[in-house]
Amino acid sequence: MRKINLSNFQVAKSETARDINRRIILNLIRTRQPISRADLARLTDLQRSTVSLIIEQLIEEQWITEGALGHLPRGRKPRFLHLNSERAGIIGVDVRPKLTTIALTDLNANFITQDSLPTLESAEEFLTVLARKIKKMRDSHPQIFCEGIGVGVPGRVERKSRKLVFAPNLGWRNVNFKDFLETETNLPVEVDNGANSCALFELWFGKQSEGVHDLIALTVSEGIGTGIIANDQLLTGVNGMAGEFGHISINENGPLCSCGNRGCWEVYASNSATVDYYSETTVKSQNGRKTDDSMRPTFDDVLRLYELGDAKAVESVERMAHYLGIGIAMLITSLAPSLIVCVGEITRVWEKIEPIIIQAVEEKNPLHTKTRIIPTNDQAYPRLRGSIALILQQHFVAPPVA
Numbered sequence: 001m002r003k004i005n006l007s008n009f010q011v012a013k014s015e016t017a018r019d020i021n022r023r024i025i026l027n028l029i030r031t032r033q034p035i036s037r038a039d040l041a042r043l044t045d046l047q048r049s050t051v052s053l054i055i056e057q058l059i060e061e062q063w064i065t066e067g068a069l070g071h072l073p074r075g076r077k078p079r080f081l082h083l084n085s086e087r088a089g090i091i092g093v094d095v096r097p098k099l100t101t102i103a104l105t106d107l108n109a110n111f112i113t114q115d116s117l118p119t120l121e122s123a124e125e126f127l128t129v130l131a132r133k134i135k136k137m138r139d140s141h142p143q144i145f146c147e148g149i150g151v152g153v154p155g156r157v158e159r160k161s162r163k164l165v166f167a168p169n170l171g172w173r174n175v176n177f178k179d180f181l182e183t184e185t186n187l188p189v190e191v192d193n194g195a196n197s198c199a200l201f202e203l204w205f206g207k208q209s210e211g212v213h214d215l216i217a218l219t220v221s222e223g224i225g226t227g228i229i230a231n232d233q234l235l236t237g238v239n240g241m242a243g244e245f246g247h248i249s250i251n252e253n254g255p256l257c258s259c260g261n262r263g264c265w266e267v268y269a270s271n272s273a274t275v276d277y278y279s280e281t282t283v284k285s286q287n288g289r290k291t292d293d294s295m296r297p298t299f300d301d302v303l304r305l306y307e308l309g310d311a312k313a314v315e316s317v318e319r320m321a322h323y324l325g326i327g328i329a330m331l332i333t334s335l336a337p338s339l340i341v342c343v344g345e346i347t348r349v350w351e352k353i354e355p356i357i358i359q360a361v362e363e364k365n366p367l368h369t370k371t372r373i374i375p376t377n378d379q380a381y382p383r384l385r386g387s388i389a390l391i392l393q394q395h396f397v398a399p400p401v402a
């Protein structure tokens with residue numbers, strides 16, 4: 001149930017109806033491909049001529065294509081329709097504090113090609129290099145019609161201006177990816193928080209999320225992000241700022257966080273927090289001798305040592321798992337989602353850390369809500385695929401409410 005907003009509404013015109021029908025047909029093709037026009041008319045109860053008009057438009061815009069002739073016992077042979085995965089694509093960009101990855105995918109989010117670039121300190125310089133990389137990628141695949149660019153960023157994006165408001169782990173403020181990349185590439189660009197895009201991807205493509213209407217994507221990396229789907233919609237809050245659970249303080253006297261608060265969840269449970277903890281305990285055990293930055297391990301190093309059974313690494317990763325559980329319990333108690341999907345390098349050792357997470361969740365969630373907590377496959381680039389969903393959802397979701 002949604003209240004009608006009487007200060008900002010759109011009455012249903014014929015274009016509204018056409019737009020809704022188009023989205024329904026595009027979704028039916030996506031989920032039931034290959035499918036004939038006759039089947040689409042039967043499934044939607046729309047007239048054949050209405051279906052045909054929508055199909056012609058979708059073919060012209062390269063979203064779908066006609067395949068081989070079907071075989072029926074008698075009568076006309078139908079041409080089957082499917083998403084135009086050979087000729088249409090989307091560019092996805094996953095911006096992370098050190099490294100940014102780019103991919104060209106087909107409409108089913110399968111990778112065609114990938115590239116990466118260092119995330120430069122200066123947002124301006126970074127955008128220039130990024131635009132150049134994107135152009136190069138398009139030039140090397142001229143046969144692909146590009147539907148748009150989706151950009152997942154490590155911070156919140158203002159809904160109206162689409163600007164990245166603040167990325168604490170990068171120190172960037174008010175960066176306008178959308179305007180810059182649209183001018184440089186002439187393609188539609190969508191930008192959102194990395195965790196939001198992972199949540200949308202899970203909603204659209206997740207094999208584990210069929211029939212799920214409430215879920216949270218939890219991205220664990222340099223920081224911690226959450227993307228929340230409630231009743232099949234992304235929870236945005238005022239101006240798109242909702243979901244910063246990583247910056248909720250779980251200890252008001254805790255260590256200082258890059259956001260200015262103390263004791264945020266992410267200063268205990270993120271990759272950086274775990275590397276910090278590992279380095280500090282190692283320094284202490286070496287009689288307080290300071291290590292310089294070049295000697296600081298990466299999170300991958302700590303995970304590798306953890307798998308080799310290194311005592312300090314085991315202590316650090318188990319501490320991280322415990323604090324992940326504490327925060328997940330907070331998510332479950334406050335939002336009671338059906339599913340929490342964890343994204344990040346930590347999922348590589350999920351089997352070992354899962355019991356620690358579950359124990360903390362059970363201890364801290366008084367209602368014992370039944371929420372499934374699952375890892376994504378880190379090797380499948382879930383964040384990068386998530387950025388693809390930002391473009392797909394523009395065309396596949398129910399029409400936006402004003």
Ligand SMILES: [Zn+2]
Pocket residue numbers: 246247248257258259260261264
């Ligand atoms: Zn914080």
